[in-house]
Amino acid sequence: MQVHPLIETSAALAEFCDLIKDSDFIAVDTEFMRENTFWPELCLIQVADAHHAAAIDPMVDGIDLSPLLDLIVDNENILKVFHAGGQDVEIIFNLTGKTPQPIFDTQVGQMALGQAEQVGYSNLVDSWLGVQLDKGARFTDWSRRPLDKRQIDYAIGDVTYLAKIFPMMLKKLVKTGRGHWLDEEMEKLADPAGYNLDPEKMWQRIKIPSRKPDVLGRLKALAAWREREARNKNLPRGRIVKDETLADLAAHPPKNQDALGRVRGLSATWKSNDIGGRLIDALSDAKPLAKEDMPERSSRGPGLGKEGTLVADLLKLLLKIRSRELNVAARLIARSDDLEALAAGRREDIPMLRGWRHEVFGAAALDLVEGRVGFAVKHGKLVMSRIEVEADDDSEGAAAAD
Secondary structure (H helix, E strand, O other): OEEOOOEOOHHHHHHHHHHHOOOOEEEEEEEEEOOOOOOOEEEEEEEEOOOEEEEEOOOOOOOOOHHHHHHHHOOOOOEEEEOOOHHHHHHHHHHHOOOOOOEEEHHHHHHOOOOOOOOOHHHHHHHHHOOOOOOOOOOOOOOOOOOOHHHHHHHHHHHHHHHHHHHHHHHHHHHHOOHHHHHHHHHHHOOHHHOOOOHHHHHHHOOOOOOOHHHHHHHHHHHHHHHHHHHHHOOOHHHHOOHHHHHHHHHOOOOOHHHHHHOOOOOHHHHOOHHHHHHHHHHHHOOOOOHHHOOOOOOOOOOOHHHHHHHHHHHHHHHHHHHHHHOOOHHHHOOHHHHHHHHOOOOOOOHHHOHHHHHHHHHHHHHHHOOOEEEEEEOOEEEEEEEEEEOOOOOOOEEEEO
């Protein structure tokens, strides 16, 4: 593979993009900083196909990134390969208003080929190529210039190895017949709705025990206010107000701005500064949450009960057994919330009861909750055991294990 020098001009970038424009796939990675900002600061973009690799410096004044961005978001003939690419896709969405199409994430791909749920890039490279990466440059300040050779080599390695691993992974997915298992996950990763965050929905990310419409209405108003403040000031949400403080303000609203000076998590200056005034305005405008917007009760709540909780635990045990048998990450098959919903009696809108998930696990999960299978120990291993139901004399039935 030819590794090109660091690209720092529009002409060099256009020339590189011309080299890779007919590739079947390109591996993409980014380096960015966001510890002190709301919006991630893009510091480096790395791209490789099977024959060429380069790092592009987007911080150079006047560099035109459009040839590269066009390849990534508009050329649907090229598959874009990432590893744990959520934040990379977010950056591309922020730049273009679009997400890469089509897309493949090797972290998700690995979930279908092994039990690791969130395999790191270093472990992925080691397991597929037997190469141990130098992690020394991982926590570097990518915004500082000039970048040294070690930093650039480290960054380009993220895509050169990825470009070697992807064809190997694809071949194995085809051989095992598990490629289609990933379609839904890849569509979710590439869905623009996942990156176009609505301030009016940010309250749903904050944990709060109350289900009172007035409390949740205040939380909704406060979360939307904080989101806009964070975006306008380009500061992390927690640097404006932490989640727990928002939840406390929603549950115990101050009577006036002066009272903000006594709220835990806020400084005394909030009782008289402008941002404190805007917070009070948001609270004053808050309305009780509409009935149709009320969150569903947790399936671990009163509707599940002690027996339902035990059933959910049995489903988790069954999932562990099936994921071990299939050598696939349990989280790819089912989530805890779905197991608890099934234990609580729900049957609709549960992904594990559709498609391949139903085939490899959902059908057995239904058998378990409906009393058709149990557990047994055979040769020292915990396995499923089908239960035969036979009618007895008083028609109540008796269960006998295989």
